[in-house]
Amino acid sequence: MPRVRVRYFAILREHTGCAAEALDTAAATAGELYRELDGRYRFPRLASLKVAINDEFRDWNSAIADGDDVVFMPPVAGG
Amino acid sequence: MPMAGFEFSRSPLVAAHLAQTLADDSCGALVTFEGWVRNHNEGRCVERLEYEGYEALGLAEGERIVAEAMERFGLLHARCVHRLGVLGLGEVAVWVGVSAAHRDEAFAACRYIIDEVKRRVPIWKKEYYADGDSGWVNCESCGAS
Numbered sequence: 353m354p355r356v357r358v359r360y361f362a363i364l365r366e367h368t369g370c371a372a373e374a375l376d377t378a379a380a381t382a383g384e385l386y387r388e389l390d391g392r393y394r395f396p397r398l399a400s401l402k403v404a405i406n407d408e409f410r411d412w413n414s415a416i417a418d419g420d421d422v423v424f425m426p427p428v429a430g431g
Numbered sequence: 432m433p434m435a436g437f438e439f440s441r442s443p444l445v446a447a448h449l450a451q452t453l454a455d456d457s458c459g460a461l462v463t464f465e466g467w468v469r470n471h472n473e474g475r476c477v478e479r480l481e482y483e484g485y486e487a488l489g490l491a492e493g494e495r496i497v498a499e500a501m502e503r504f505g506l507l508h509a510r511c512v513h514r515l516g517v518l519g520l521g522e523v524a525v526w527v528g529v530s531a532a533h534r535d536e537a538f539a540a541c542r543y544i545i546d547e548v549k550r551r552v553p554i555w556k557k558e559y560y561a562d563g564d565s566g567w568v569n570c571e572s573c574g575a576s
C-alpha cells in the first residue's frame with residue numbers, strides 16, 4: 353500500500369487535532385483518500401473542498417502514489 | 432527590472448515602505464489597496480483575526496496571480512503581501528500595489544489582484560469574537576450542520 357503524508361490546515365487541522373500525519377492507504381485516488389479519512393474523522397461538511405498533491409492543485413480523480421504529500425483545502429478566506 | 436511578486440509576512444506591513452518599492456520614473460500611476468482588520472463581520476463583534484496559510488502552494492498561486500496582472504494590464508511593477516498569524520483591529524492584513532504608465536490599467540490591475548488572491552490563494556481566516564466564541568470564515572456555517 354502507498355504510504356502518503358496528509359497535511360491539515362485551519363478547520364481541518366483543528367478537527368483532526370494534527371497538522372500532518374503519515375499513513376498507509378488503500379486509496380487509488382485523492383477522492384478515495386478523502387473518503388477513507390472522512391470515515392475516520394467525520395470531517396465537517398464544507399461548502400467546497402480542493403485538493404493539492406505535492407504542492408500543486410489537482411483534481412479528485414488524481415492517482416495517489418507512494419511518498420505523495422496530500423492537502424485537503426477548506427474554503428479559503430484571505431484578505 | 433520589474434518588481435513583481437507575492438509574499439507572506441509574519442510582521443506588520445508598512446504601507447509607505449512597500450509603495451516606495453514600486454517607484455519608477457516611467458510610471459504615472461500608483462494604485463494601492465490595504466485590507467484592514469475590521470471590528471465586525473456578519474453582525475458579530477470581532478476582536479482579532481488569525482490567518483493561516485498553505486505557504487508553498489499559496490506563494491506559487493500568488494505569484495501566478497501577480498504575473499497574470501503584469502501581463503494582462505501591462506504593468507511596470509506589482510506586489511502583494513499577505514500577513515499570517517494573529518492580527519489586531521486596524522492592522523493591515525493584505526497590501527496590494529501596482530504601478531503603471533497610466534491610471535486605468537493601475538486601478539484595474541489592483542482590483543484584479545486582490546479579487547483573485549481572495550478567491551484562489553490558500554489562506555484561512557479565524558475570527559475571534561467579543562463573546563469569546565471563534566470561527567473559521569466560510570467554514571463554520573456549513574460545519575455546524
